[in-house]
Amino acid sequence: MAYRVIEGGITAAKGFRASGVHCGIKKQNLDLAIIVSDVPGKCALAYTQNKMRAAPIEVMMKKDPKMLQALVVNSGNANALTGSKGLYDAREMCALTAEALNLSEDLVGVASTGVISRFLPMHKISGGVAKAASELGRGREADQLAAKAIMTTDTRMKEAACEVTLKDGTIVTIGGITKGSGMIAPSMKVLHATTLSFITTDAVLAKNANAKWQDMMDTSFNMISVDGDQSTNDVSMIIANGKAGGPPVDNDPAFWEGVRYVAQSLAKQIVIDGEGATKLIEVHVRDAKSSREARSAARSIISSSLVKTAIFGADPNFGRILAALGNSDASFKLDEVKLMVSDDDISVTLFQKGAPTMVPASQDELNARKILSGKKVIIDLWLGVGHSVGEAWGCDLTYDYVKINADYTT
Amino acid sequence: MAYRVIEGGITAAKGFRASGVHCGIKKQNLDLAIIVSDVPGKCALAYTQNKMRAAPIEVMMKKDPKMLQALVVNSGNANALTGSKGLYDAREMCALTAEALNLSEDLVGVASTGVISRFLPMHKISGGVAKAASELGRGREADQLAAKAIMTTDTRMKEAACEVTLKDGTIVTIGGITKGSGMIAPSMKVLHATTLSFITTDAVLAKNANAKWQDMMDTSFNMISVDGDQSTNDVSMIIANGKAGGPPVDNDPAFWEGVRYVAQSLAKQIVIDGEGATKLIEVHVRDAKSSREARSAARSIISSSLVKTAIFGADPNFGRILAALGNSDASFKLDEVKLMVSDDDISVTLFQKGAPTMVPASQDELNARKILSGKKVIIDLWLGVGHSVGEAWGCDLTYDYVKINADYTT
Numbered sequence: 108m109a110y111r112v113i114e115g116g117i118t119a120a121k122g123f124r125a126s127g128v129h130c131g132i133k134k135q136n137l138d139l140a141i142i143v144s145d146v147p148g149k150c151a152l153a154y155t156q157n158k159m160r161a162a163p164i165e166v167m168m169k170k171d172p173k174m175l176q177a178l179v180v181n182s183g184n185a186n187a188l189t190g191s192k193g194l195y196d197a198r199e200m201c202a203l204t205a206e207a208l209n210l211s212e213d214l215v216g217v218a219s220t221g222v223i224s225r226f227l228p229m230h231k232i233s234g235g236v237a238k239a240a241s242e243l244g245r246g247r248e249a250d251q252l253a254a255k256a257i258m259t260t261d262t263r264m265k266e267a268a269c270e271v272t273l274k275d276g277t278i279v280t281i282g283g284i285t286k287g288s289g290m291i292a293p294s295m296k297v298l299h300a301t302t303l304s305f306i307t308t309d310a311v312l313a314k315n316a317n318a319k320w321q322d323m324m325d326t327s328f329n330m331i332s333v334d335g336d337q338s339t340n341d342v343s344m345i346i347a348n349g350k351a352g353g354p355p356v357d358n359d360p361a362f363w364e365g366v367r368y369v370a371q372s373l374a375k376q377i378v379i380d381g382e383g384a385t386k387l388i389e390v391h392v393r394d395a396k397s398s399r400e401a402r403s404a405a406r407s408i409i410s411s412s413l414v415k416t417a418i419f420g421a422d423p424n425f426g427r428i429l430a431a432l433g434n435s436d437a438s439f440k441l442d443e444v445k446l447m448v449s450d451d452d453i454s455v456t457l458f459q460k461g462a463p464t465m466v467p468a469s470q471d472e473l474n475a476r477k478i479l480s481g482k483k484v485i486i487d488l489w490l491g492v493g494h495s496v497g498e499a500w501g502c503d504l505t506y507d508y509v510k511i512n513a514d515y516t517t
Numbered sequence: 518m519a520y521r522v523i524e525g526g527i528t529a530a531k532g533f534r535a536s537g538v539h540c541g542i543k544k545q546n547l548d549l550a551i552i553v554s555d556v557p558g559k560c561a562l563a564y565t566q567n568k569m570r571a572a573p574i575e576v577m578m579k580k581d582p583k584m585l586q587a588l589v590v591n592s593g594n595a596n597a598l599t600g601s602k603g604l605y606d607a608r609e610m611c612a613l614t615a616e617a618l619n620l621s622e623d624l625v626g627v628a629s630t631g632v633i634s635r636f637l638p639m640h641k642i643s644g645g646v647a648k649a650a651s652e653l654g655r656g657r658e659a660d661q662l663a664a665k666a667i668m669t670t671d672t673r674m675k676e677a678a679c680e681v682t683l684k685d686g687t688i689v690t691i692g693g694i695t696k697g698s699g700m701i702a703p704s705m706k707v708l709h710a711t712t713l714s715f716i717t718t719d720a721v722l723a724k725n726a727n728a729k730w731q732d733m734m735d736t737s738f739n740m741i742s743v744d745g746d747q748s749t750n751d752v753s754m755i756i757a758n759g760k761a762g763g764p765p766v767d768n769d770p771a772f773w774e775g776v777r778y779v780a781q782s783l784a785k786q787i788v789i790d791g792e793g794a795t796k797l798i799e800v801h802v803r804d805a806k807s808s809r810e811a812r813s814a815a816r817s818i819i820s821s822s823l824v825k826t827a828i829f830g831a832d833p834n835f836g837r838i839l840a841a842l843g844n845s846d847a848s849f850k851l852d853e854v855k856l857m858v859s860d861d862d863i864s865v866t867l868f869q870k871g872a873p874t875m876v877p878a879s880q881d882e883l884n885a886r887k888i889l890s891g892k893k894v895i896i897d898l899w900l901g902v903g904h905s906v907g908e909a910w911g912c913d914l915t916y917d918y919v920k921i922n923a924d925y926t927t
Contacts, residue, residue: 159843159851188836190871223836224873290823290840334822335745339840412744412822413700413922420923426598426633427746430700433569434747441569461600463634506916512823513830 109361110281110368115268116250117142119282120309122350124243127256130235132183132221132228137256139235141204142305143177143243147214148348149312150175151320153328155341156294162186162193163217164340166201173315175346176214178305179204179236180257181227182286185301187339188224196227203233207240218342220259220286220301254284257303260511261288263380267372271310271365277353279310281365285373289382289512291333293324293341301338302328304373305346310362312347313355319363320345327370330402330499332410333381334508343370378500383507387483388418392437392497394489400437401490401497407435408486409501418484419503423448423465423475425457428486443491450481519771520691520778525678526660527552529692530719532760534653537666540645542593542631542638547666549645551614552715553587553653557624558758559722560585561730563707565751571597572607573627574750583725585756586624588715589614589646590667591637592696595711597749598634606637613643617650628752630696630711631669664694667713670921671698673790677782681720681775687763689720691775695783699792699922701743703751707731711748712738714783715756720772722757723765729773730755737780740812740909742820743791744918753780788910793917797893798828802847802907804899810847811900811907817845818896819911829913831889833858833875833882835867838896853901860888860895 117125122145132138150172154164163186179200186193197217205212219227243249254264268282287302328343345366347356356362379387390408395401408414411431417424425446432439446458455475457465465471478484527535532555542548560582564574573596589610596603607627615622629637653659664674678692697712707727738753755776757766766772789797800818805811818824821841827834835856842849856868865885867875875881888894 157840157843158849159839185836188839188868188871188873192872222834223840224868225877290837336821336823336837336840337844339836339843411746412918413746416919416922419919422924424632426595426749427700429569429598430567430633430746430749433567433749439568458598458634461598462602463598467635504919506919508822509826509829509914509916509919512826514832 110269110271110365112269115282116266117253117282117284117305117307118245118249119268120280120307122146122309122348123307124245125249125253126239126242126244127252128235128238128242130238131231132181137252138181138183139239140180140253140256141177141239141243142253143208144346144348146348147174147176148346150344150346151316152342152344153320153324155338157337157339159188159339161219161340162189162197163219164342165194166197167216167342172216174214175216176210177204177208178216180218180303181232182257182259183221184219184225184227185221185223185340186219186227189226192226196229199229200232203236207236218303220257220303220340223339257284257286259286259288260382261286261380265373265376267369269365269368271361273353273359275353277351279308279351279353279356279362281306281308281369283369283373285377287377288380289333290336290338291331291377291381293328294337301340302377304328304343306366306369308345308347309351310347310356311349311353312357314357316357323366323370326367327374330406331374331378332406332501333378335410375500378502381502382511383505384502385505386418386503388501389483390486390499392488392490394491394493395495395497396438396493398495398497401495404432404435404437405497405499407431409499412504415501415504418479419505421476421479423472423479429458432488437490438492439490440492445489447487448475448478449485450478450483453478520679520681520775522679525692526676527663527692527694527715527717528655528659529678530690530717532556532719532758533717534655535659535663536649536652536654537662538645538648538652540648541641542591547662548591548593549649550590550663550666551587551649551653552663553618554756554758556758557584557586558756560754560756561707561726562752562754563730563734565748566704566706567747567749569598569749571595571629571750572599572603573629574752575604576607577626577752582626584624585626586620587614587618588626590628590713591642592667592669593631594629594635594637595631595633595750596629596637599636602636606639609639610642613646617646628713630667630713630750633749667696669696669698670792671696671790675783675786677779679775679778681771683763683769685763687761689718689761689763689766689772691716691718691779693779693783695787697787698790699743700746700748701741701787701791703738704747711750712787714738714753716776716779718755718757719759719761720757720766721759721763722767724767726767733776733780736777737784740816741784741788742816742911743788745820785910788912791912792921793915794912795915796828796913798911799893800896800909802898802900804901804903805905805907806848806903808905808907811905814842814845814847815907815909817841819909822914825911825914828889828894829915831886833885833889839868842898847900848902849900850902855899857897858885858888858894860891860893863888
């Protein structure tokens with residue numbers, strides 16, 4: 108592996124500080140975070156493709172920044188579907204933060220998450236920005252305050268970090284935080300990504316990293332689903348401030364492998380903490396015609412309510428997995444399709460050569476039930492039409508998902 | 518209205534008989550139905566677009582019948598993902614039925630619904646076909662036996678019928694049955710449509726009715742969703758035996774209005790009986806750019822897990838409805854978007870001119886909660902970009918949906 112996993116979060120890379128405060132958007136709990144770099148950093152952003160874009164998404168897409176130095180993020184209110192007042196408020200969040208940090212407004216990014224279609228309480232935001240700007244820090248406490256301040260229905264904070272040693276010996280660090288538990292089915296497009304995720308690095312990026320960032324999205328956040336509902340507020344960004352020095356990493360596979368690790372780790376943490384989730388479902392599709400088709404098949408499986416409920420019930424009703432494959436646009440040769448479920452210890456082949464292979468009431472069925480009863484269920488599916496692979500991550504659909512969402516605003 | 522609703526089902530039209538028996542595919546309950554016309558009838562069929570097609574779907578698509586005289590349908594086992602043995606078994610079901618009824622095999626259709634990827638118990642089917650063939654009858658008892666024999670997780674049988682008086686005074690009758698409760702998100706295509714639905718009529722069809730049948734699908738079964746999972750087994754068909762006489766109805770709007778009534782009534786009965794459902798959600802999209810876009814928007818809303826859980830919880834979290842609109846491919850002018858919820862008594866406008874209109878803790882919010890607490894929630898949404906309309910029907914997502922599906926095969 109090109110990277111070394113380390114303990115850390117949003118301030119793991121050199122030159123980044125962060126804070127998280129409670130300003131009163133939520134009744135209790137932290138609800139506003141600021142992340143700031145000592146110097147402006149090259150950035151790449153990906154936004155939701157939901158056409159009902161939240162105000163902060165509209166503001167950032169219009170700004171289309173190449174460089175960012177600070178981010179202000181609130182939770183508890185999405186500032187979505189709030190009309191022209193919402194746009195004004197999102198710009199005001201940037202302006203307040205720029206003023207408090209003595210930066211140009213152009214260098215400040217904004218993101219929001221929470222209830223849709225309520226106006227932001229700007230007097231509380233204003234106080235929160237001032238407080239957060241005065242409490243910026245580095246290290247594990249600052250990391251965790253920022254990670255907690257962006258949470259909504261999340262039950263745990265989500266962060267990841269790694270180090271990559273470049274060929275010249277320079278060690279660069281990549282750290283990130285994310286939030287998300289429900290309304291999770293991101294399909295983020297660069298230039299045009301409610302999961303919020305922020306990745307910081309002290310590596311040097313010399314050029315526009317949009318193409319690489321899209322590739323990171325397509326193999327991490329865009330391959331998870333909790334409930335199939337793409338948010339109005341999804342945004343994912345990387346800021347590279349160059350503070351580690353060394354050569355530019357634009358085309359260094361080791362660096363991007365590190366970024367992918369952080370992005371995938373954060374994405375998996377979201378589905379593990381999916382609303383009501385009790386299990387991680389990991390799907391590997393192999394022998395597909397193309398990467399796109401492999402990802403389409405994998406995503407169709409983790410998105411199926413029937414697959415998700417069967418796995419919650421540890422019911423080896425694997426026909427639902429194949430039905431979900433049939434609903435994707437991936438091509439397959441049924442005679443060559445093979446389906447296997449496994450955990451870290453055992454594997455059971457359920458379907459092969461066009462017919463079920465698991466005999467009812469056999470040891471295989473007992474093993475399949477044991478696998479499906481665990482905390483992590485791995486599904487391997489071979490399509491028999493090529494050599495491409497794709498992975499997706501999802502969670503089971505449980506009573507608690509219904510409970511959490513039947514009574515969210517009230 | 519061009520049609521008159523009558524009490525009746527699959528044998529309401531002249532010249533049709535039916536039966537339903539228990540042959541042992543299920544532990545108890547009826548599990549095999551036969552429907553037969555006195556003479557061969559013109560037919561039109563629509564099949565699932567899931568590429569993982571069940572054996573009976575493959576058999577019928579290959580047969581591509583223009584005329585049918587009998588149908589044999591089993592529940593409890595979908596005969597899906599059963600390889601070449603499954604294909605053989607589906608053909609054998611046609612052959613057994615043809616023999617029992619002394620018909621050509623070409624005139625017999627077959628359909629199956631139930632658990633995926635198990636082989637049919639053909640010895641039981643064989644006995645069931647013989648018994649069902651010997652018990653054919655007309656009238657309410659025969660209707661209900663057939664309607665019950667095709668049920669799976671359905672909690673009630675589903676039938677509808679109407680009469681249409683043609684211009685020359687001929688009265689034609691249209692009757693139908695359907696089943697479906699889970700794995701419901703049909704997208705059926707003529708020539709290529711697990712809901713099963715069978716509509717019979719004694720009207721005269723002179724020509725191929727595929728185009729009209731597709732239009733019926735696109736305004737009924739294809740506009741419902743329980744769980745977003747399109748089945749491997751969906752099929753919907755109409756058989757017209759001409760026994761009422763009178764002129765051909767191929768281009769008679771009154772006749773097709775009657776067929777649409779039966780198809781929509783059956784489709785709504787499916788979502789009302791959706792797995793775990795407690796409420797019918799009816800969405801009307803107006804002022805859309807095209808009918809296709811209007812349907813796309815309506816279907817996106819009834820398919821959203823977050824909308825479905827909010828309505829289960831009677832939570833007026835209407836931002837989720839607009840987020841679902843944003844995830845469809847329908848165009849809209851946000852400033853002209855208007856969102857209203859209503860029941861049969863009261864209406865509340867929730868969003869208009871780009872911003873929320875419902876004041877928290879107001880009488881409007883109380884009314885919205887009252888509407889959402891009822892058994893039928895109507896959502897009206899204006900997109901402001903044209904004059905096209907579309908309707909879709911869904912149900913709430915509840916604890917019982919999870920319960921039913923977490924333990925289905927076992």
